[in-house]
Amino acid sequence: MLSRIAESWFWIGRLVERAEDVSRMLDVSVNLLLEESSASDIEACKTLLSVVGVTAEDLDEHSFDAELVLDRLAYDKDSPIWSSLEGARENARTVREVISSEMWLCLNTTYNALPSQKARSKRGSPTTYFNFVKERAALVSGLVDGTMSHDDGWRFLVLGRSVERADMTVRALSLYQVVGDPATSAGALLRSCGAYESFLRTYRGSLDPRHATEFLLLDRLFPRSVYAALSNAEQRLLELTPSSASRVGVADVGLLALGRTRTDLEFSRAVDVEVGLAERLDDIQRACGAVTDAVAERFFRGSAMVEWVAGAAT
16 A cells, blocks of 8 residues: 555544544533633633643633634634544545545535535534534544445554544543532533443443543443553554564554553553543553654655644644
8 A cells, every 4th residue: 555545544534533522522612611601611611622722821811702712623724623624635535546435525525514514503503513523524434434445544544543532532531620510520521522421321320520530541342432442543553564463572663552551551440540640641642642653654654744733733
């Protein structure tokens, strides 16, 4: 496979996942901002928004409103949602010969529909915009799994999607603070990761903040947990580099980072999940960066990398 094709696959997976995850987080934070006006709720929104690159210094303390948030992070063409979908479409355009026509049609239609979805949400609720992005991202994932051969191209896409998913969940967890009512904050965190209903079924309706952290970090069955995403990424990378499974050690830097991080999570005790949590989350995020660097060095050498800057692809 040509390196440019492999790189396009990888970044299609990452950028579609990024658009979906940012939409989930903004849907929660903007609704909190629209429904509540207390200082604690505004602080909770700032915490969630900082996940996608907006800090308190970027926004006036006295003019923190939903319209500003929506324009900066959802509606503008350089916002993380819009730019990610544009990047995914452009990557798909360059490799149209190796993707299904349905997948290209989905990505192209999604990007071209953003202006009308923006206008519709401005007339009604911003939730319609975020739901559109989430549904289209799910459609892309379904088409990838259902209309394409599960060959190396598919492996690169799933690898990119899984690394991005782990990174975004870690961003939410690392910046999560219990503000106001802990149950309300835990519920907002779970909803921002698409985990609310699955969590309630798993824990029989108990909305405990420690359990929420445990679920998003360690759960083996929930596909958006950090452990599940890293395990999926490790499996795909191992399939792409079968020679790395040597008799002595692991030569591939990316596999080494994924294996060590996944093993640390796999053999963690749930009761100790909050012990050294900040350091652990930093380690996981560094591992995601190391995997991206290693994959780029091994498979995409000579191509400029797409980096996360203030929530956007540049």
